[in-house]
Amino acid sequence: MGSLSSLRQLIQTHPLIDNHAHNILSRAAASDYTKYPLEQIVSEAQGIALTNATSTLPFHRAAFQLATLYNCSSYDWDQLKAARNELVERDYESLIRRCLEGTHALLLDDLLTDQDVEPFDWHDRFTGSPSKRIVRIEAVAARILSAAVREHTVPSQSSGLSTFQALWETFSQDFSLRISEAIADPAVVGFKSVICYRTGLDVQPTDDGDAQRLLQSFARTISQATGSTPRVEDKPLNDWLIRQTLDLLQAAKAIQPNKPLQLHTGLGDNDINLLRSNPAHLQSLIAQYPDVDFVLLHSSYPYTREAGYLACVYPNVYLDLGEVFPMVSRDAQESILKESLELVPTRRLLWSTDGHFFPETFWLANKQFRDALEKVFVDNVMNGDFTIEQAKQAAVDILFYNSSRLYSLNERPRSETALVSGAGSLSHASPTDALEAFIQANPDVKYIWMQFIDYTATVRLRIFPILEFAKIVRGQRRIGICVALLWMLQDDTVAGGTTTGQFYMRPDLSSLRRNVGIDSRSASATVMSWWKTEDGEPLEECPRTTLLNITNILRDEFDIETTCGFEVEVVFLKPAVSPSTGEEEDWAPIITNHSWSQMTRETRRVLPLLEEIAEALTSVGIYLEQFHSESSPGQFEFILPPDSPVAAVDTLIKARQVIACVAEQHGLRATLYPRPYPFAAGTASHAHVSISPPTKEAPFLAGVLHHYPSLVAFTLSGDASYDRVKSGIWSGGEWVTWGTQNREAPIRKISPGHWEIKSLDGLANMYLAMSAFLAAGYAGVKENRPLTIKDCRHDAATLDEAERSALGITTKLPTTLPQSLDALASNETLQELLGSNLVKNYITVKRAESKKLNAMDEKTRRKWLIERY
Structure with a gap:
């Protein structure tokens, strides 16, 4: 199967391992042509013999190609060197x-x-x-x-x-x-x-x-x-x-x-x-x-x-x-x-x-x-x-x-997940070729779930027989979604907006992975989707497109490449049955003799479940870096590999689905609820973000900190999120600050250009959360904003006002969702970068969601959220 065009594209774009090379000259020596003649790039000759290299066929070909690299209109060697x-x-x-x-x-x-x-x-x-x-x-x-x-x-x-x-x-x-x-x-x-x-x-x-x-x-x-x-x-x-x-x-x-x-x-x-x-x-x-x-x-x-x-x-x-x-x-x-x-x-x-x-x-x-x-x-x-x-x-x-x-490298291209694992196909291949390759590797798959994530972080989907899905991939049919989704709550209530009009889903075949953990008989796979307009252009309100756009402008304007990786924290719960009615009325932790990174007698009983999850993830090309017990009863953490931002969030969503599905096979619930128990630490979804090169880390971080009260409207996106943001429970603290290896700061610096975001949990639409973080960093770089907040090595809440002032720590984190939404509503910079319509619709949805949830009693609200997240 396949075409010559797919072969050509594969050869021209597949990542490569260069099995023999040498160091590159420093900038100071890069133009020292007396010591390092540039002509040596096409000739092994030296001395006087090298002067003849400029009349060889390889030299003329190289000069022609270098003109495109240097964006030079001339093939003259002196002008090329000047460029x-x-x-x-x-x-x-x-x-x-x-x-x-x-x-x-x-x-x-x-x-x-x-x-x-x-x-x-x-x-x-x-x-x-x-x-x-x-x-x-x-x-x-x-x-x-x-x-x-x-x-x-x-x-x-x-x-x-x-x-x-x-x-x-x-x-x-x-x-x-x-x-x-x-x-x-x-x-x-x-x-x-x-x-x-x-x-x-x-x-x-x-x-x-x-x-x-x-x-x-x-x-x-x-x-x-x-x-x-x-x-x-x-x-x-x-x-x-x-x-x-x-x-x-x-x-x-x-x-x-x-x-x-x-x-x-x-x-x-x-x-x-x-x-x-x-x-x-x-x-x-x-x-x-x-x-x-x-x-x-x-x-x-x-x-x-x-x-x-x-x-x-x-x-x-x-x-x-x-x-x-x-x-x-x-x-x-x-x-x-x-x-x-x-x-x-x-x-x-x-x-x-x-x-x-x-x-x-x-x-x-x-x-x-x-x-x-x-x-x-x-x-x-x-x-x-x-x-x-x-x-x-x-x-x-x-x-x-x-x-x-x-060389025993055990490497895999970041843009590729092995076909033999049923995990998808080459992200650089054409959609048709990618689907053909997936079908060839997974001939038993009969149904494709086209997934999309709304502003409440609810995963929604449409299921298509594989033949119908192939028509969508080939552009022979389109799948319209009512624009009311832009204002829709978890229970399908529409919080304003309009029910007239639609946008169209376009599958991203780089995210195509078969479903595992549901049932051994399931012959299905999932794929994430882009949102398109009637004319096929990207829809401004699409969360995936928003994240891709901000990633691209960081690269295009400042040559900053971004990488993300996520930690999946979940609490495994079992149904709590009423002794009087025999019906399930709540959820309880599966184990209680449990603490951070410890293997207790009860934890060992859960080990087969954890290993089954790890093996299920591996089968679809998600290779865990580690997993371990966390602090809260029944809480565990699974650390995912880094990738480009959109791909990393795609992987996060798939990993959560696999974890939840495997747990369900054992009669359990794996919840992302931010703080299931008031007496224990909460459940986060920490993200690692790296920028390369790290030379712009100071203005990037300054921008993030400046806009932090607004961007937490995306990272702490529910009222329940703020129950976790307390000092002393490893949640990132209560003040806008950062610190090297400080786990009681909202942003923990790990190495140059590499941070962990602590103020983040599983209620967030992660495409939007990462978009907001990167947009704030981009704004800081664009404005060359100075980093006025100093490296904080303590929980800022334990410092007195003078000590915080000396470190430049002046702003508290919002303590409620309305506070962060108000900050976002007045933040013109983030609105411009993320899209004014997207921000406006998001605020409308989150305020309506908050109103709905706050109308419930605490027990009902907790159960409602656990069953959805």
Whole structure:
């Protein structure tokens, strides 16, 4: 199933793991073209030979493509460099972010140089997952030699070979220790050798017992060692470094995650011996170490076929397709890909950029590789060599999954949930292709629930047979919803507005997940929906659209990427039966011998339920980070993974549904009610929000704090919410403030640009709550608002007025819903950012809801809310 267009789109947009790259230049060095010629992005040549690179086909192609990156109207190299200089000066990090767009993870050989480059973990701000380290073994050896030269008197070679024995023993022990430490280091996922540059790939499988020959090699090397990083290039010693690393890797294979050895092969600059860079020289070594995986880097060009043969006949050999993009022409790139596919299983082909120094090396490599992969794979499909689905699988394996498996990364693209789990499809695929893929992975699903969340946070839905739903996806029919929903309460009462007119639901296939926990016989799935106008435009009052819009303007105006993650707190209740009537009249906690993060005798009885919930969530691609008991009787917390704001809220809603459904199968109620018991802590729905880069955290936080009394109208959206906002019960306190790791502040700072929102519970429409928080932060950044409230390390309620004043703490949180709604009604900034109609309708609904609930007695109101939330 599928189409060529879906294959093209997949190849061009699927996240990738770059399995071999190097550090990017710091901003101070990024335009130092004397030291780092920009021409090196398309050539391995150096010195005078590099001047000829500007007349090559790869260079002209790169210049044409860079003009689009720099938004430059000229392809003249000097003008391109001038445009680049302006970008570097204005916003270097934005250029890097653009160049690394689509990169999920970087595996960095960060020992290429320690000068003028950004540190290893600095690169994490631009990728979807933290970088991992590839350890260059010759650099390790050089550093040990350098230390030995500084700390010991090195004998002269004329003084006799035996005088080097002690130094050799120290060196060999230190080298083995450093490699062993790296093998045990979880940040290290592999090793690399550049022996190809030094003494060639004809590594001797053994030293033939010639210890004296090895000692002589070491003596020559250490005697010639000068400078801070001496060059290790004496064959017996270099061969020993390889063998010793392989011995240690093979010995650790049984107890450590797989950590391959990468070897530079083929193409290189002028200090390489081209004949000895042929990977065929490695055959006997590969055969000697069957338990170690070898990665032949850089397509082994021009020896791609030889490398392909090794990857075909040895199961421990992988071929990396990097560096030739963008170093060779388009025709050569496509030819290299075709040669790689002649013999090599697609599950043993890896992608890398060999990006280094200039961020453009990453951008050009990724762009040109995707283009070549698309051309070759489309041709293969049209020639009948691949089906579309086979080509898709091969593409995502090469771009992502092969590296994830080989390096034991256990990564999954953020934009993807595995089809095999029934969790949906690629968010970047077309809706039709995404639905086809979902159906193929879940042939038993017969019904789709199209869900939408109203302003009372009530989840509403329409159910469609799968064939009818397919018509909606293809645009053959539309589903209209009466606009009265914009003023509707939980019991369908309409609080004003009009009953004339409608809007239309449009499913978001990225949120499509099958239903679990309801009943083993259920053949249904859920999908979230956008609200559209008659003309198909986004409806201003749509909560999901509101959150997407504010996320986009933060990115578009300030290059701020936002991430959200939620903690689901629930209290498990059992029906309380009246002894006189035998009817259910209330709810009671399932356990009472219970406290925070403790495993009591009663808690252990609930463990099967908790594990069933965790397994149900995993089955639909929601991978809990942890779960544990909370403070209130029968209360537990499930921590969800972070994601982009809309996707994170989608996941929250699905997770809550799964938790509630599994509980129902056991005759229980999982409630989000803010404070079920006046004698215990309440139930929140804390959110974690991160902005990247965190450079704007001060004005962002200042904006949030300035608008906090208004935005809590969305985060504490019911009268019952304010019963939880009390000092001393871990609810975030009573004052508008923030504090580093302060759990009695409404906003707990966790790290730069990363906060936890404490004043938030399960009655909130979370799309609107997060929209309000991000909108307030956006306003602060736009106004460059100063952060006048200082870091508070205490519960502000325990401070006296002078102490609070010294910290800039002057405003109390609203203590009732009417107070927060009044603050919102007078807040023109939030109304403008969120949409005046949305805010107006929301206030109308919440005031009507409050009136309805306050007309009930306390017991009836509590039961009414528990049964709905």
